[in-house]
Amino acid sequence: MSKTNIIEAENLTKVYKGKVKAVDSISFSVEEGEIFGFLGPNGAGKTTTIKMLNTIASITSGKATVAGQDVTKHPAKVRDVIGVVPQELTADDELNGMENILLSARLHHVRGDDARKRASDLLKLVDLDGAAGRRVKTYSGGMRRRLQLAIGLIHTPKILFLDEPTLGLDIQTRTKMWEYMSKLNKEQGLTIFMTTHYLEEADGLCNRVAIIDHGVIKVSGSPSQLKERVGGDVLTIELTTGPDITDFLRSIPDVHDVVRTDQSYRIKLPKTEKALPAIVEGVTKKGLEIKEIAFTKPTLDEVFLEVTGKSMRDEDAGESESYIQNIITERMQ
Numbered sequence: 407m408s409k410t411n412i413i414e415a416e417n418l419t420k421v422y423k424g425k426v427k428a429v430d431s432i433s434f435s436v437e438e439g440e441i442f443g444f445l446g447p448n449g450a451g452k453t454t455t456i457k458m459l460n461t462i463a464s465i466t467s468g469k470a471t472v473a474g475q476d477v478t479k480h481p482a483k484v485r486d487v488i489g490v491v492p493q494e495l496t497a498d499d500e501l502n503g504m505e506n507i508l509l510s511a512r513l514h515h516v517r518g519d520d521a522r523k524r525a526s527d528l529l530k531l532v533d534l535d536g537a538a539g540r541r542v543k544t545y546s547g548g549m550r551r552r553l554q555l556a557i558g559l560i561h562t563p564k565i566l567f568l569d570e571p572t573l574g575l576d577i578q579t580r581t582k583m584w585e586y587m588s589k590l591n592k593e594q595g596l597t598i599f600m601t602t603h604y605l606e607e608a609d610g611l612c613n614r615v616a617i618i619d620h621g622v623i624k625v626s627g628s629p630s631q632l633k634e635r636v637g638g639d640v641l642t643i644e645l646t647t648g649p650d651i652t653d654f655l656r657s658i659p660d661v662h663d664v665v666r667t668d669q670s671y672r673i674k675l676p677k678t679e680k681a682l683p684a685i686v687e688g689v690t691k692k693g694l695e696i697k698e699i700a701f702t703k704p705t706l707d708e709v710f711l712e713v714t715g716k717s718m719r720d721e722d723a724g725e726s727e728s729y730i731q732n733i734i735t736e737r738m739q
């Protein structure tokens with residue numbers, strides 16, 4: 407049974423002031439219950455797309471539906487079922503955390519005990535229950551973004567839109583944000599549409615992603631599909647001694663290519679996990695001994711490079727890629 411598309415965009419286009427084509431005829435869909443990542447460098451058109459889907463920016467041409475409602479024809483209906491965590495934070499500095507959430511509750515017609523109960527549950531979810539009575543101007547950047555997440559959830563939306571939810575956050579807060587998002591998605595079936603220019607983050611979190619550059623979607627699919635497209639993993643096996651087993655390795659299903667250097671074999675394959683048992687078993691059966699085994703996986707950065715011809719790293723030089731990678735590796739173990 408195919409899932410329902412909860413967001414659909416068809417040739418969606420935005421031209422600012424008749425000049426800047428920020429979004430250029432993009433089409434995509436998001437299934438109910440998935441975490442969808444909208445990825446691309448600064449200026450790619452991510453915020454503009456999210457604003458059109460959120461009924462904040464007008465659509466120049468094309469169309470979009472959110473939860474079955476056309477965003478241009480029924481903006482109020484769309485706003486009822488979406489939660490929005492914008493790139494620019496909107497909480498009122500002079501109010502405390504609880505007051506900010508209750509203000510948002512009123513705007514969404516959530517009232518009375520219902521509103522208070524939900525507000526305290528949400529403050530707990532984002533670990534701000536201790537700071538609920540403090541004015542937001544005393545909050546750190548991470549606390550503000552967590553509060554903004556709670557604000558976006560007050561009316562129990564079906565779909566949550568997050569624009570760069572982890573931008574500029576320290577690694578602990580960033581990891582926390584992922585945890586909240588995963589939890590909301592898993593436990594409440596919340597559909598999440600998020601933008602980010604941290605590609606590795608999307609890799610760990612999103613069911614499917616679309617990569618956008620200069621207003622155009624270059625490629626979309628699950629992170630593993632996209633990485634397989636780039637050429638898959640590289641597995642390196644070094645044997646202590648023995649005959650040339652290149653032909654044997656090539657005969658294993660799923661192995662794409664083998665290059666031998668002395669006792670070391672560089673094996674290209676779509677997914678190491680799939681072919682590894684057969685490789686190890688075959689080598690062992692031949693009475694050979696494995697001295698060392700290692701593999702590298704392609705990243706979404708390589709996908710970006712392949713589809714755009716340039717590296718995201720060039721644009722976001724110095725961005726903390728390695729510690730993001732470390733965290734992801736930890737989470738995979």
Ligand SMILES: Nc1ncnc2c1ncn2[C@@H]1O[C@H](COP(=O)(O)OP(=O)(O)O)[C@@H](O)[C@H]1O
Nearest residue numbers: 422426428446447448449450451452453454455
């Ligand atoms: N209000 C605006 N008026 C004119 N141009 C804009 C406006 N907002 C964004 N742009 C331009 O549209 C393009 C896409 O911007 P944006 O959607 O913010 O990208 P991203 O969120 O991916 O960084 C950029 O070239 C940006 O300068």
Ligand SMILES: [Mg+2]
Nearest residue numbers: 452453454493
């Ligand atoms: Mg943006």
